[in-house]
Amino acid sequence: AQAEAELEKRHQKRLDVARQWQVQFSAVKAALPATVAAAESASRAASQSRLLLDAERSKWAVGESDLFRVNTREAAWVKARKAAIDGQSEAQLVVREFEWWRGTN
Numbered sequence: 001a002q003a004e005a006e007l008e009k010r011h012q013k014r015l016d017v018a019r020q021w022q023v024q025f026s027a028v029k030a031a032l033p034a035t036v037a038a039a040e041s042a043s044r045a046a047s048q049s050r051l052l053l054d055a056e057r058s059k060w061a062v063g064e065s066d067l068f069r070v071n072t073r074e075a076a077w078v079k080a081r082k083a084a085i086d087g088q089s090e091a092q093l094v095v096r097e098f099e100w101w102r103g104t105n
Contacts, residue, residue: 025101028094035094039087046084049077 053073059065 028098028101032094032098035087035091039084039091042080042084042087046077046080049073049080053077 053070053076056065056070056073060067060070
């Protein structure tokens with residue numbers, strides 16, 4: 001009876017571990033599309049911010065802008081670019097983790 005109880009305990013422990021892994025895999029799988037979409041969105045925002053910076057610099061060159069606006073646009077572009085890089089990094093980590101869970105990396 002004691003051996004059967006120990007066997008059942010080990011079986012339940014294995015089931016618990018399997019459930020935990022399934023939950024972790026499901027969480028990574030669910031997060032993957034949103035994380036990739038956020039990274040793509042951040043990248044588009046950085047590109048658009050760069051366009052605004054270039055436009056402000058063009059206005060500065062012809063005397064229609066001031067240094068404050070150029071600096072503000074440049075700071076916004078740097079911030080957007082950093083967010084895009086962070087988003088891309090996070091997305092790559094989630095993709096790698098998903099591949100690890102699937103056993104395809």
